[in-house]
Amino acid sequence: MNRRNLLSLLGMSPAVLAASPLLADDKKKKEKEKGSASAGVVKLTALNPRGLPPPITLIPMAPRPASLDGKTIYLVSDGFPGADAFLNQISIWFKKNMPSVTTVYRLKAGGFADDDPKLFAEIKAKGQAVIMAIGH
Amino acid sequence: MGIPSAPLVTRAFKDLAILNAAKRGMPHERICFTPHPVWGKTPEEVRVYVEGPDPVSGKPLMKEIVDALTVPLSDDEKKSGIVSVSVGPPTFTDTADNLQDFYLNNGYTDFLPIILPTEERVDAMMKGTSHKPDEVVGKMAAGAYPPWSYNVRQAAASAVMAGCRPEYFPIALAIASTGIASLFSSTNSFAFAMIVNGPIRDKLEFNYGIGALGPFAQPNATIGRCWTLMSKNLGNGGIPGDTYLGSLGNNLNYNNVVIAEHEDASPWVPFHVQRGFKKEENVVSLFRGLGVVPGQVARGSSANENVQFDYQMSDLFSTFTGFFGALIIADPLVAARLKEQGYDTKEKLFDWLYKNTTQTVKDYKSRNYAYLFEYPQALQGREPYATWYKLPDDAVIPHFPRPESFNIVVAGGQTNAYPQAGNLSYGVSVSIDKWM
Amino acid sequence: MVTIAFKDLALTNCAKRGMPLQRISFTPHPVWGKTDEQMYAYLDGNDPVSGKPLMKEVVDSLTRPLTADELKTGTVTPPTGAPTFTDTADNLQQYFLDNGMTDFMPITIPTQEKVAAMLKATSHKPDEVVGKMTPAQGAFPPWSYTVQQVAVNAVMAGAIPDYFPTILAIASTGISALFSSTNSLVSAAVINGPVRDKLQMNYGIGAMGPFNQANATIGRAWTLMSKNLDGGGIAGETYMGSQGNVINYNNLIIPENEKDSPWPPFHVQKGFKPEENIISFFFGFNITQGQGGKGLGVKPIPLYNVAMSANVAPFAGLFGALFILDPLVANGLGDLGFKTKDQLADWLVKNTTVTVKDVKTMLFSGLPRGPEAANLTDDSVIPKWPRADSYNFVVCGGQTNPYHQLANMSYRLSVSIDKWT
Numbered sequence: 001m002n003r004r005n006l007l008s009l010l011g012m013s014p015a016v017l018a019a020s021p022l023l024a025d026d027k028k029k030k031e032k033e034k035g036s037a038s039a040g041v042v043k044l045t046a047l048n049p050r051g052l053p054p055p056i057t058l059i060p061m062a063p064r065p066a067s068l069d070g071k072t073i074y075l076v077s078d079g080f081p082g083a084d085a086f087l088n089q090i091s092i093w094f095k096k097n098m099p100s101v102t103t104v105y106r107l108k109a110g111g112f113a114d115d116d117p118k119l120f121a122e123i124k125a126k127g128q129a130v131i132m133a134i135g136h
Numbered sequence: 137m138g139i140p141s142a143p144l145v146t147r148a149f150k151d152l153a154i155l156n157a158a159k160r161g162m163p164h165e166r167i168c169f170t171p172h173p174v175w176g177k178t179p180e181e182v183r184v185y186v187e188g189p190d191p192v193s194g195k196p197l198m199k200e201i202v203d204a205l206t207v208p209l210s211d212d213e214k215k216s217g218i219v220s221v222s223v224g225p226p227t228f229t230d231t232a233d234n235l236q237d238f239y240l241n242n243g244y245t246d247f248l249p250i251i252l253p254t255e256e257r258v259d260a261m262m263k264g265t266s267h268k269p270d271e272v273v274g275k276m277a278a279g280a281y282p283p284w285s286y287n288v289r290q291a292a293a294s295a296v297m298a299g300c301r302p303e304y305f306p307i308a309l310a311i312a313s314t315g316i317a318s319l320f321s322s323t324n325s326f327a328f329a330m331i332v333n334g335p336i337r338d339k340l341e342f343n344y345g346i347g348a349l350g351p352f353a354q355p356n357a358t359i360g361r362c363w364t365l366m367s368k369n370l371g372n373g374g375i376p377g378d379t380y381l382g383s384l385g386n387n388l389n390y391n392n393v394v395i396a397e398h399e400d401a402s403p404w405v406p407f408h409v410q411r412g413f414k415k416e417e418n419v420v421s422l423f424r425g426l427g428v429v430p431g432q433v434a435r436g437s438s439a440n441e442n443v444q445f446d447y448q449m450s451d452l453f454s455t456f457t458g459f460f461g462a463l464i465i466a467d468p469l470v471a472a473r474l475k476e477q478g479y480d481t482k483e484k485l486f487d488w489l490y491k492n493t494t495q496t497v498k499d500y501k502s503r504n505y506a507y508l509f510e511y512p513q514a515l516q517g518r519e520p521y522a523t524w525y526k527l528p529d530d531a532v533i534p535h536f537p538r539p540e541s542f543n544i545v546v547a548g549g550q551t552n553a554y555p556q557a558g559n560l561s562y563g564v565s566v567s568i569d570k571w572m
Numbered sequence: 573m574v575t576i577a578f579k580d581l582a583l584t585n586c587a588k589r590g591m592p593l594q595r596i597s598f599t600p601h602p603v604w605g606k607t608d609e610q611m612y613a614y615l616d617g618n619d620p621v622s623g624k625p626l627m628k629e630v631v632d633s634l635t636r637p638l639t640a641d642e643l644k645t646g647t648v649t650p651p652t653g654a655p656t657f658t659d660t661a662d663n664l665q666q667y668f669l670d671n672g673m674t675d676f677m678p679i680t681i682p683t684q685e686k687v688a689a690m691l692k693a694t695s696h697k698p699d700e701v702v703g704k705m706t707p708a709q710g711a712f713p714p715w716s717y718t719v720q721q722v723a724v725n726a727v728m729a730g731a732i733p734d735y736f737p738t739i740l741a742i743a744s745t746g747i748s749a750l751f752s753s754t755n756s757l758v759s760a761a762v763i764n765g766p767v768r769d770k771l772q773m774n775y776g777i778g779a780m781g782p783f784n785q786a787n788a789t790i791g792r793a794w795t796l797m798s799k800n801l802d803g804g805g806i807a808g809e810t811y812m813g814s815q816g817n818v819i820n821y822n823n824l825i826i827p828e829n830e831k832d833s834p835w836p837p838f839h840v841q842k843g844f845k846p847e848e849n850i851i852s853f854f855f856g857f858n859i860t861q862g863q864g865g866k867g868l869g870v871k872p873i874p875l876y877n878v879a880m881s882a883n884v885a886p887f888a889g890l891f892g893a894l895f896i897l898d899p900l901v902a903n904g905l906g907d908l909g910f911k912t913k914d915q916l917a918d919w920l921v922k923n924t925t926v927t928v929k930d931v932k933t934m935l936f937s938g939l940p941r942g943p944e945a946a947n948l949t950d951d952s953v954i955p956k957w958p959r960a961d962s963y964n965f966v967v968c969g970g971q972t973n974p975y976h977q978l979a980n981m982s983y984r985l986s987v988s989i990d991k992w993t
Binding site: 148172177347348350351352381383386389390391393427429435436451465473499501503507548551554 | 577578601602604605661665669675676677678679680729730750754755756774776777778779780781782783784785787788789792795805807808811812813814815816817818819820821822823824857858859860861863864865866867868869870871872873874875878882883885886887888890896898900904907930932933934935936937968969970971972973974975976977980
Binding site for chain 1: 138139140145149159160161163173186198206208213217227228231253255276286289297381512
C-alpha cells in the first residue's frame with residue numbers, strides 16, 4: 001500500500017466507507033440473498049463507539065543544506081538491538097564514499113520513546129544533520 | 137529541533153512509521169527503510185543492508201539518506217497549521233446483521249458478536265453512573281502515540297458492546313479513567329490484569345471461586361472484554377501494524393486477566409487495603425506484563441504434606457523477566473499454607489522471595505530485557521542496575537530489583553492447593569465508587 | 573467418602589451413572605497436606621454436609637437395609653429442554669445466558685435461518701452424529717451430538733459458514749476445551765493447509781490475539797461446544813479447575829505461518845500432504861512467553877535455543893513442550909546451525925536437563941523406569957524429556973521481533989478438515 005492510501009486511513013470516515021463501492025456491493029449482495037424478505041427487515045441506529053483523536057499540528061521540516069561535504073552528522077540509536085552495529089556500517093560507508101563527512105555515534109538516553117534534551121542540544125550546537133535508527 | 141534528519145526504520149515497521157509521523161505532524165517525513173530484521177544480524181550482513189537498496193522504495197539506501205538530508209524542501213514539507221482527524225458520523229443505521237458486520241469490519245470489535253450500542257441501550261448503560269454523558273473520562277494512548285480523549289457516552293458504547301450490565305459500568309469507567317490500554321503497541325505482546333476489591337464483588341456476583349479466571353461469570357467475562365474494546369475504540373489501540381505490533385499476539389488479550397479477590401478466604405489484608413484503601417471501598421487495580429503461568433508443577437510442589445509454596449514460587453520465577461514483577465494468584469488453600477509456614481504478612485513472603493530468587497550476573501546480562509531496558513538505566517546510575525553491571529559474572533544477585541516487585545492476591549475455589557503466577561507489574565489502583 | 577469441596581460433583585455424577593441415592597459421606601477439605609492427627613480428627617468429627625458423626629454415618633451406610641428407591645432399576649432419560657425458544661432478541665440473549673448455554677458474553681442468536689446457512693457449508697447431513705464428548709473420560713458419561721447441534725454452537729460463537737468444516741473437525745475429536753480437572757488445563761489447535769488463507773486466518777502480527785474473526789470465533793465455538801454438547805463447564809460439577817484459566821475463553825487457535833517458515837509445516841511433519849487441510853491438537857497446562865529466557869540478549873545473534881531450553885525448566889514432565897516460534901526465530905535458529913526441527917529437538921533433549929532430586933519434588937513429573945533407572949542417585953543429571961517427540965514446533969507470527977511462546981503441552985492427534993467440507 002502506498003503512502004497516500006495509508007495516510008487516508010488516518011482520516012477515513014466510516015461515512016466515506018459506507019458510500020464506497022465495496023460496502024455498497026456487499027449490501028447489494030446481502031439484499032439479493034434475502035430476496036423479497038428485505039422489504040420487512042427492521043433497521044436499527046447504533047452509536048459510533050470511537051473516542052476523540054487529537055488534532056494534528058503540522059511541523060514544518062528543517063531546511064536542508066545544499067550538500068553534506070564537510071558537515072558533521074550525528075548517528076543516533078534509540079537502543080534497539082543491532083542499531084549500533086548498523087550505524088557503525090553507515091559510518092564506514094561515509095568514510096569510504098564521502099570522506100569529508102564527520103560522523104558521531106550516540107545512544108539516545110532512556111526508553112525508545114523518551115526525549116533526550118541533552119543530546120539534542122549537543123547536536124544542535126555541533127552537528128548539521130542526524131541519521132536516526134529507530135526500532136524496538 | 138530544526139536539524140535535518142533522516143529516520144531509519146526496518147521495513148517491518150513501515151506502516152507504523154509513516155502513520156505515526158503523520159499523527160505527530162510530519163506527514164512527509166523522509167523516512168528510509170532497511171531490510172528486516174537488523175537485530176540478530178552479523179556486521180557483514182548489516183554491511184550488505186547499508187550498501188543495498190531501501191526495500192520499500194527500491195532506491196540505493198545511502199543515496200536516499202543523503203538526498204533526505206540535502207534535497208530542498210517541497211511546499212508540502214514546509215506546511216504548518218492544524219489538521220483535525222475525523223472518526224466518522226455519530227451514528228450508523230442498518231439492519232442488525234449488517235451493523236454487526238459493519239462494526240467488525242471497521243475495527244470496533246474483538247471479532248466476536250457484540251450487543252449493538254443503540255441509543256436506548258447506551259442510555260440504559262449510562263444510568264449505571266451519576267456522571268454526565270459528555271463528561272471527559274480520560275485520555276488513552278496504546279503506546280507512544282498522541283492520546284485520544286473520551287467521554288462517558290463513548291465509554292458506555294463499548295460497555296454495551298461487550299455485554300456489560302449497567303451496574304458494571306462504574307468499573308469500566310474506573311478502568312477508562314486510568315488511560316491504561318489493554319492492547320499495547322509493543323512487539324512483546326503484553327498481557328494485562330485487573331484485581332477487583334470491595335463489596336462490589338458480591339453485589340455484582342463476581343466469581344472468585346472455582347474457575348475464577350475463566351468464562352464462568354458475566355461480570356468477570358464482560359468487564360474484562362470491555363477493557364479490550366475500550367482500548368480499541370477509545371484509545372485507538374489494537375490496529376495491527378499501526379498501533380499494535382505484537383509479533384505473536386497474546387491470547388490473554390481477549391478478556392484480560394480478571395481477578396476478583398476472595399477476601400474472606402485470605403489470611404492477609406485484601407490487596408486494596410495494602411494499597412491504602414479502606415476495606416469497604418470498591419477499588420480496581422491494574423497490572424501489565426507478559427502473562428500468567430501455573431505454579432503447581434515447579435520444584436517444591438510434590439505431593440506430600442509439606443508442599444513448600446515459597447520454594448515453588450521461587451523456582452517458577454526463575455523464568456520470569458525481572459523487568460516485570462511477579463503477581464502470585466494464590467488459591468485460598470495455598471494462602472492458608474503459606475501463613476502456616478510462617479508468612480503471617482505478605483511483606484515477609486516478599487522479602488523471602490526477593491532474597492531467595494536469585495541469578496548469576498552472567499545469566500542476568502544475557503537476558504534480552506536487561507540489555508534493552510536496564511543497561512541504559514545502569515549507565516544513568518540507576519540502582520540496582522548500576523551496581524549489578526559492575527559485579528563479576530559469577531556474582532549472585534536477586535532476580536527482581538526489589539521486594540516491591542512482588543504482589544499477591546487470593547482467588548480460587550479450593551478444589552486443590554494450586555497457585556498461578558503472573559509475570560506482571562503493579563500499575564495503579566483507582567476508586568470504583570467515584571464512578572457510581 | 574469425598575471431601576466437601578466435591579459435594580456437587582459427587583452427587584451429580586452418581587446420579588448420572590445410575591445411583592442417585594448412593595450413600596456418600598463427606599469429610600472436611602482438604603485431606604491432602606494434613607497430618608495423621610488432623611485426619612483422625614476429621615474421622616472423629618462430623619460429616620460437614622449432614623452434620624452427623626462421620627464414622628457412625630459410614631458404618632450406617634454399610635449396614636442399614638436398602639429402601640425401595642435404592643433398589644430401583646430401569647432407564648431414565650435426562651431432559652435437555654425444548655428444541656427451540658421464542659422471544660425478543662434481548663430476552664433470548666438473557667435466556668441463553670441464564671440457562672448456562674454461553675460463555676457469559678453476547679452471542680449471535682442461533683435462528684433457524686442462521687443455522688440453515690451454517691449447515692450449507694458442509695456436505696454432511698444435519699442429523700449425522702459428529703462425535704461424543706465428555707469433560708473427563710472415565711469420569712463423566714459422554715454425550716453425543718449431530719452436525720446441526722454443532723452448527724447451533726458455531727452460530728452462537730459468531731462464526732461464519734466458511735469456518736464450519738474446521739469447527740466440525742474439532743467437534744469430531746470429542747476433545748473438550750473445558751477439561752474438568754482441578755488443574756485448569758487447556759487445549760490448543762494448530763491449523764495447516766490452504767484453508768488458512770481461504771478463511772483469511774491471521775498468522776502474522778497479533779496471531780494469538782483478538783485481531784481476526786476466524787481465529788476468534790473458531791476458538792470460542794470450541795468453548796461453547798465444550799459447555800453445550802457434553803454438559804461441561806458447570807463450575808463445581810463438571811468443571812473443577814480451582815482457579816480456572818483465562819485461555820478457556822477462546823482457546824489457542826494457531827494457524828501456522830507456513831510461507832515464512834524455513835521448515836516443513838507441522839502437518840507435513842506428521843505425514844500429511846502440504847495441500848491437505850489439517851487441524852492438530854495439543855493439551856496441557858498453559859502457554860507462556862519466552863522473553864525472560866537466558867541468552868536472548870546475546871549479540872549479535874540471540875541464543876534462541878538456550879533461551880528455549882531455560883524457559884521450560886518449570887514445565888511438568890507429564891506433558892511435552894510446544895514452541896510457537898516467530899519466523900524470525902525459526903530463521904535465526906537456522907543461522908545458529910539448526911537447519912531442521914529434528915536437529916533442534918535433539919539438541920534440546922541433550923541440553924535440557926534436571927537432577928533426579930529436583931524431579932522428585934515436582935508434581936506431574938516422573939522419574940524414568942526400566943534398567944537405566946537402577947543406577948540413578950539424587951544427584952544424577954537426566955534429560956527432562958528423553959524423547960525428541962516430546963518437543964514440537966510451530967512457526968507463527970508477524971516478524972516484528974524474534975520472540976517465541978511456549979506451551980507445556982503434548983501432541984494428541986491430527987484430523988482432516990477436508991473431511992468435513
